[in-house]
Amino acid sequence: MSSKQILPSEEIIQQYGSSLVGKTILITGVSGDSIAGELAIQLSAAKPHLLILSARAEDRIAPIVEKIKAMAPHVATKFLKMDLGDLNDIKTAVDTTLHDISKINHLACVAGIMVPPYGKTKDGFETQFGVNYLANFLLVKLLLPKVRAAGVGASITLVSSSAARTGKIDFEDIGFSDGRTYEPLTAYCQSNAAEVMFVKILAENWMVKESGPSALILVVCNHGLNHSQSLLDAELSSVSEGGT
Numbered sequence: 496m497s498s499k500q501i502l503p504s505e506e507i508i509q510q511y512g513s514s515l516v517g518k519t520i521l522i523t524g525v526s527g528d529s530i531a532g533e534l535a536i537q538l539s540a541a542k543p544h545l546l547i548l549s550a551r552a553e554d555r556i557a558p559i560v561e562k563i564k565a566m567a568p569h570v571a572t573k574f575l576k577m578d579l580g581d582l583n584d585i586k587t588a589v590d591t592t593l594h595d596i597s598k599i600n601h602l603a604c605v606a607g608i609m610v611p612p613y614g615k616t617k618d619g620f621e622t623q624f625g626v627n628y629l630a631n632f633l634l635v636k637l638l639l640p641k642v643r644a645a646g647v648g649a650s651i652t653l654v655s656s657s658a659a660r661t662g663k664i665d666f667e668d669i670g671f672s673d674g675r676t677y678e679p680l681t682a683y684c685q686s687n688a689a690e691v692m693f694v695k696i697l698a699e700n701w702m703v704k705e706s707g708p709s710a711l712i713l714v715v716c717n718h719g720l721n722h723s724q725s726l727l728d729a730e731l732s733s734v735s736e737g738g739t
């Protein structure tokens with residue numbers, strides 16, 4: 496296969512999906528129109544044991560659960576209510592909803608925000624830095640023992656973006672002078688660069704020490720362009736603000 500060849504996800508699942516049979520998979524960012532929602536539906540075809548679907552509100556995952564029940568009635572689903580803009584909520588969600596889950600074979604951190612107007616998370620961080628990077632950092636830290644407990648072939652995937660390539664971390668002023676110098680795209684690139692660096696450092700510090708058959712698979716990826724609702728919203732707001 497050439498490096499430029501793109502396989503439809505259905506084909507990938509057909510070829511490699513047998514490794515997901517009976518597995519527990521946690522996906523963040525699940526909603527009717529998100530990439531994570533589609534991922535959940537497609538993965539259900541591979542007969543995992545349990546899909547843990549995370550969103551801020553249960554009604555966001557409802558249409559996805561309905562489709563999974565229709566397509567793969569034997570696949571169990573569990574709702575994980577978690578606001579990635581609130582570090583305390585992440586900890587509470589993991590402690591309460593996941594206390595009885597001992598192993599997670601695959602963790603897919605897909606939730607993210609793209610170029611919103613300036614805002615802050617509950618903890619006071621610029622929203623994109625907080626949601627796209629800090630939240631994933633904490634979630635991975637909290638769930639690492641459960642993923643490691645799943646053993647050989649377990650994986651953690653963070654969805655970033657090609658925006659990471661031009662991203663720079665402004666260590667002197669991560670929060671854009673409290674919004675005064677905020678540029679949505681620069682902040683998006685910064686948050687994505689932070690995600691990529693996090694996975695790289697995690698891989699270097701951990702995987703190298705733990706190489707061998709029990710090693711985790713750590714991935715940070717860009718899935719390509721998809722015209723999602725948040726991109727549409729960003730485009731509409733740039734049009735209404737006189738942008739292109």
Ligand SMILES: NC(=O)c1ccc[n+]([C@@H]2O[C@H](COP(=O)([O-])OP(=O)(O)OC[C@H]3O[C@@H](n4cnc5c(N)ncnc54)[C@H](OP(=O)(O)O)[C@@H]3O)[C@@H](O)[C@H]2O)c1
Binds near residue numbers: 607
């Ligand atoms: N779309 C693209 O073309 C593209 C390209 C490259 C990379 N990406 C990356 O791919 C990921 C997913 O993109 P997408 O197109 O699926 O975006 P999307 O349609 O906007 O979906 C984002 C998901 O993240 C959730 N989310 C946002 N803020 C959250 C928070 N504070 N707590 C919990 N969940 C939150 C949203 O929940 P709500 O429904 O509650 O808002 C939604 O389910 C993002 O990380 C993005 O950076 C996207």
